[in-house]
Amino acid sequence: MNNLILSPISFEDLALMIDSSVKNAFKNNLPFQNIQSPLPESDRPLTVKETAIFLDLAVPTIYGLIHKKQIPNLKRGGRLYFIKSDLLKWLNEGKQKTTTEIEFEANEFINARKKSGKYQNPKI
Numbered sequence: 001m002n003n004l005i006l007s008p009i010s011f012e013d014l015a016l017m018i019d020s021s022v023k024n025a026f027k028n029n030l031p032f033q034n035i036q037s038p039l040p041e042s043d044r045p046l047t048v049k050e051t052a053i054f055l056d057l058a059v060p061t062i063y064g065l066i067h068k069k070q071i072p073n074l075k076r077g078g079r080l081y082f083i084k085s086d087l088l089k090w091l092n093e094g095k096q097k098t099t100t101e102i103e104f105e106a107n108e109f110i111n112a113r114k115k116s117g118k119y120q121n122p123k124i
Contacts, residue, residue, distance in 0.1 A: 045074070045081035054087065 009017075052059045065071035072086040097105075 041084070043083055043085060046084060046087075048080050048082075051082040051087065054084065055091075 046054060048059055048062050052062050055062070062071070066073055066080065072082070072090050074081045074083070
């Protein structure tokens with residue numbers, strides 16, 4: 001075993017030594033070399049505050065949507081969480097269709113009815 005010599009150092013010197021050691025560890029990536037996040041970014045649970053920032057809404061608005069059961073959420077251990085991919089899907093469900101999309105769907109519906117023989121021209 002090595003001989004250990006203790007000598008008093010100031011608080012400032014200790015802080016500098018710790019700071020230097022941490023910077024070297026991050027620079028060399030030693031402690032974090034092979035660590036990967038277990039979840040993809042889109043599946044990481046978000047807090048209410050993170051959700052408000054992500055959706056650009058106020059926190060009280062988020063709570064209002066939760067109360068009305070209008071926004072997908074999870075509740076575990078008395079805490080609320082949101083999954084980013086669920087929020088994106090929820091946003092897309094509320095997407096307003098363009099006039100072109102509505103006309104295309106209407107034409108598809110009419111053509112399908114004509115082929116099945118269930119379509120009758122409207123009397124104007």
